[in-house]
Every structure is written in C-alpha cells, then in structure tokens.
Amino acid sequence: MTYEVTVEGKQFRLELNRIDGRWQCSLDGHEIHFDAVLPRRDVLSILIEGKAYEIKRERTATDLHLWVGPRRYDVHLRDPRSLRSRATADDGKGPRKLVAPMPGKVVRVLVPENEEVQAGEGVLVVEAMKMQNEIKSPKKGIVRKLIAAPGANVNAGDVLAVVE
C-alpha cells in the first residue's frame, strides 16, 4: 500500500507492506521494520527496534490529528491510487474549509474575499457564549467563498469560508 502523507506540512512517501503479520515500510526510501497492533479504535501501538509508541487518532470535521506522546501532529493522508481520494484530495494543499466550532454570530470579517491570508491568521470573528472567537486560516492562501457576513447566525459545523 502506498500513501502520500503530509505531517505538519512535511510530505512523506510511505510504502507499507504486511507479510505474515509482520510489518515493513519504506518511508521516503528508508526501510523500517516494525510491529503494530490496534488495541482499540483510534489507538495504535507501534514497536520499532524495541521502542514503544502509543499513537492516538483524533478526527474533526476537517482535520486529522495524530498524537505521538504529548505532541499533536496535523496529518493528511492520500492514497494516490484511490479514485475517491483523488476526488476529495486533502493533502493540506487543497482548499481548506473554515468551519464554525460552535453556534454563534459572525461579528467581524478580518480578511475580505479574494485577499491573501497567512497560515494561522484570523479570517473572521464569531461571537458565542459572550466571548469572541477568531477563526483562523489553517494555511496560506486566498480567501474564497466567504459565506458568512457580519450579523449572520451560524451553527456548529457551518462552513464560513474556504481558503484556497
């Protein structure tokens, strides 16, 4: 199985093989043998040369996060051969949706449509529970499809804008 994996913006090419229950992979050409079991959904135990790693998976509406130890990694996985994944290519370089994390009201637009935004820069401000929440762009790009305007009420999960 071959995958293109992006971890915190860094791209890897991963070739995975499992023979007789033994795992082996080639990561950017570097060969690694390891053992892996899934003790429960969303938790993976990987052993590499005696070192043990417990990896937790977390999925949100738009992202995949993997935790290695106490650190969280933003991950995108693409199977180049899969038709479905080509159609919804999400390697972190494609368009990213900005989603309302909770019900609230749009109070301010910080970056107007068709303007450039940096990774981590606030695009708009949603007010909820008497606090103002800056919705930040996950990547550098151009703001498109600014769906929400000041005064609009939004529900959790509503797409507010798309950054391409």
Place this chain on the structure above:
Amino acid sequence: MFKKILIANRGEIAVRVIRACRELGIPSVAVFSEVDRAALHVRKADEAYPLGPAAASESYLNIDKIISAARKSGADAIHPGYGFLSENPRFAHACGEAGIKFIGPTAASMEMMGSKTRARQNMEKAGVPFVPGTSRGVDSPEEALRVSEKIGYPVMLKAAAGGGGKGMRLVHTPQELPSALESARSEAQRAFASDEVYIEKAILNPRHIEMQVLADEYGNTVYLGERECSIQRRHQKVLEESPSPIVDSDMRSRMGEIAVRVAKAAGYTNAGTIEFLADQQKNFYFLEMNTRLQVEHPVTELTTGLDLVHLQIRIAAGEELPFRQQDVQIRGHAIECRIYAEDPDNHYFPSPGKISLLLLPSGPGIRRDSGMYEGWTVPIDYDPLLAKLIGYGTDREQATSRLVRALNEYFVGGIKTNISLFRRILNDPDFRTARLDTGFLDRLLEKPQPQEAADSNAARIAAIAAGVFAVLDPDTARKDPASLNGGGGDMHSNWKRIGREEALK
C-alpha cells in the same frame, strides 16, 4: 439517617455526592436538564427526574422545579453541591418550608456571609484580622478618595454581593479612582443586581490560602487544614494543593483557630471554607467565607483521610462530629488540577463537543473525580469543568511527579482541554520551589512557550501510523463530513438546537 437524598447539581460533583450516598446505603435522586439526559450523574443515580430546558434558570437554578422533584421522589434531604443553589438562602429556606433537610448551613448564616460587607462587620466584632478597608459600601467618589488616602494605595475596589473577579478594580492612584469606582459599580450591578462597592488595601503578590471548617449542629467546630489556591486565571482557581507550602504548624493553628472563630460567629453548621489572603511575610487577613462544599475539597480529604461528603450528610442528619480537633492529622501532600473543556491556544475559549476517545490515568496516588465519559457530548450550556485530577504522595515532590505522570496518561480526544496547561505549570521552576502568588499563572502565560525540539523522529512515526491506521482502522467516517464530527446526528436534534439557542440569549 435520611431515607433518600436528592442532588441539586450536575457533572462531577453530582457523581461524587451520589457515590457518597451509595457508600452510606442511601438512595440517590438525580435531576437533569434536557441536554444532560445522557450525563454520567443520571446514569449513576438510583432515580432521576427531568427539570426542563438547558438554561440554568429553567433547570438547575429553578427552586420550584427542584423542590417539586424532591417531593415527587420522596427525598427527605437535598445536597446542593457547589455553585448553582448551594449558597442561595432562598433555596435553603424553601427546603425547610417543604420539610426537606438542606445539607449545608442555615439560610441565616449564608445571608450573613453572602454579603461581603456584612461579613466584615460581623467578623470585626469577632476580632478577626482583616485586610484594612471599609466594612460598608462607599457612597460617593469623595468618600472613596478619603478612605483610600487613609488606607494607602494601591487599593482594591470590590463588589459586596459578588465574587469571581467581577466588580473588582485595582487602583494605583487617586486620579484613577473615580472612573474605576464608576465601572466597578456598573459591572457589579449587571452581575449581582447590587452596585454596592467597598474598598480594601490591595495586598501585592498575595497568596490565596483557605481553611476548611466543619461544624455539627451542636456547636462542635473544627478546622481541617488549609489549601493553597494561588494558581488562578482571572480569579478562577485552576490548581489547588494541601497543605500550603508556606504554612507551618504554628501558622496553621493560628489560622485554624481564627477560622473556627469566624464559623462560630456566623452560627455556622456543616462544611464551609474561610478564605484568607496571606502576604509573603506570612501575615494573613480574612477575605471571605464560602458557605458550601468547594470544588477543591478532595485535596483536604486526601491529606486528612476524612470523607467530607459523608460527614456533611451525617451532620445534617443530626449526628455529632465523630472526632475532635486533636484527632485531625495532616499527612502527605495533595495537588488538584481542574480539567476544563477549554482551548488553551485560543484564549481558553470553551470547547464543547463529543469526546471521541478517553484514555484515563490511574495508579498509585491518583484520584479522578469526573463527569465525563467516552462518547459523551459536552454541552455548551454550563461551566465546562470536566473532571478533577488529584495527585497524592508523601510529600509535595512525590505528589507532583505522580500528577505529571497521570497527566501524560490522560487523553481526551475530540475536544480541547487545558491538560497541556498543567504540564507547563507543574514543570515550572517557580511552581517546583513553591514561589506562588495570585499573579503566578498570568506571569507563566506571558512566558514564551518552551519550544519542544522539532522531533523529526516523532513526525516519521506519525507518518507511519497514519498509513497503519488507514489499513487497520479505516477512516470510513470521512466519507460523510457531518458524521465525522461525532455528534453529527446529535447536532441536528431539535431539542439540542433549541437548548443552545436559549443559552445564547
């Protein structure tokens, strides 16, 4: 003894009280709002009654509904937990009128201690040391200026009816005073329906040290050791410990005796806490009394070996305190972290949502009081306290290392929590050397976050794991973005939507 106890609360404290009832063989009754139907406290109780819509005013703060649930269930006692109605004299009174025992102090002692100015007036009579200031609200900017001149700047303006930092202003110079008074007044009016503001000398770099007291209904009153609660954000406690690193046995007995005197002067019964501000020279001053069981009571339970909720129930049932002051021993050290559903990378904005994965710490010296479970959706309608994690050991160092170890085992997936904040606090050199004061956390948060060495090895492990997950645990939910966000089905539930809209009004 009571034949049935209703718990007028929710979340982790409701679970904790239900557990005490079980241990005492007393049937427990839970109450719940519409968004709490699947909450842990409802699952653990013997009986449960619905209260209505999510808004606290329609549910957990609604005296009539709660008394009515108690009547329906035949409960002869109510435990109010903390927050909500726990310090509401009208509620205590309503319980009495309904022939139901309120597990806590009397309405009269709540009233006396509920107004900070009235509390000061009464405590002055009892010869209790105070932060110099006024025992009455100031009537005019002129009076405020006169008083502040006498006390000496900096001064703190405080709301008589309030708490939690609202209606408070720190004033350094006479020029700032009139407008600070104006804004403190209006904030207090909005938050507490009273614009009474009084003035105290502002103690620089104070430590917040509070003393647990317990009194039966026969006048026996004891103190059970102190807690240090200096680690606060915006006047909300975040981490507490017992004993306080600066309190020696002499200071403890002096503070304890004063705390008992305060409790007696208020005619206090059941569990309560006297809050003090201490300066770095170990002088301490009465701040206020909390007429309820507190969030951080576990650190006292662990260091004294006493079960405070059991004792609350037994005292309310008319039993005498089963021990005397000389029997109280402080042993070991306990530290508690309050785990909140908050995003530390986004100004601690509340982070409700579905808990997709919950990996729990346990082992030696670890206590966990929690209201959450895997698969539960944290509602947005209430204070986002999820759980308390407490580390206990023979000394502060061991308690700290156990807590750090347990925090590394704790994983809450699907929502944001402040767990990473505790790693920062517990590893901080000032925390380790107990150089604490109420400005500690603000200073810590201003320090740049220690950049973890870019771990390229961990990134490679993550890449491999991503592939292995795709093979062993396919991400089928990604086909449908709506269902990925765990609560997808729930989000479209009408009662939930209505509940949220109401909470936002």
